[in-house]
Amino acid sequence: MDEEWFERLFRAHAPRVHRYLLRRAPSDAEDLAAEVMAIAWRRRADVPTGAELPWLYRTAGHVLANHRRRRHATPSGQPPPEAHDVDPAELVIADQAVRAVLAALSPRDRQVLLLHAWEGLTAEDLAAVLGISRGGADAALSRARARLAAAWDA
Structure with missing residues (x-):
């Protein structure tokens, strides 16, 4: 049952989640999209029926923010002062x-x-x-x- 649910979720929404991340983090979009889908699998009980895509977009936003924080963190764990949260989608x-x-x-x-x-x-x-x-x-x-x-x- 869970596997069928996830298959349907993946077929219906994975391409849109990937495109969302591709516009924002082109070089890491595939890994980030995979992470979003893995979170959906782990938290499948929390994914609201009928609102799966918004939940996935929200999760993708959190995954992307965490990715940017990790990527821009200094050894002390703090972002450098010159690090900007630039959305590549706007750059294109x-x-x-x-x-x-x-x-x-x-x-x-x-x-x-x-x-x-x-x-x-x-x-x-x-x-x-x-x-x-x-x-x-x-x-x-x-x-x-x-x-x-x-x-x-x-």
């Missing part, structure tokens, strides 16, 4: 104007907009990924869109 955007406008937004606004636009998440899925209510996700998306429009017009 070819249009300089779009890059400049996205850079003017907060990391949270960028995350909300990119999860919605690039990953195709609905407000309900955004809520699950961000760990907030559906209304909170709607508000976050609305605010992020308004800030994007304001930054674009500036």
Whole structure:
């Protein structure tokens, strides 16, 4: 039973999780995606039925953050002062104007907009990924869109 559940989960969602990580950590995406799926297997009782993909995206975000912390840590375990949490997905955007406008937004606004636009998440899925209510996700998306429009017009 568990093996069948995992097979279905993997077939349905592993490619999207991989693409999500590929845009953010191209050289490590396969390993990170494998780690996310291994976590899903180990924590299968915690994966919400009907909201598997948002759970996987949220887990992928945690795995990616841990990966970046490990990668940028000094021997003392502290990140170096010059280490920046740069999202490679933003670096591949070819249009300089779009890059400049996205850079003017907060990391949270960028995350909300990119999860919605690039990953195709609905407000309900955004809520699950961000760990907030559906209304909170709607508000976050609305605010992020308004800030994007304001930054674009500036």
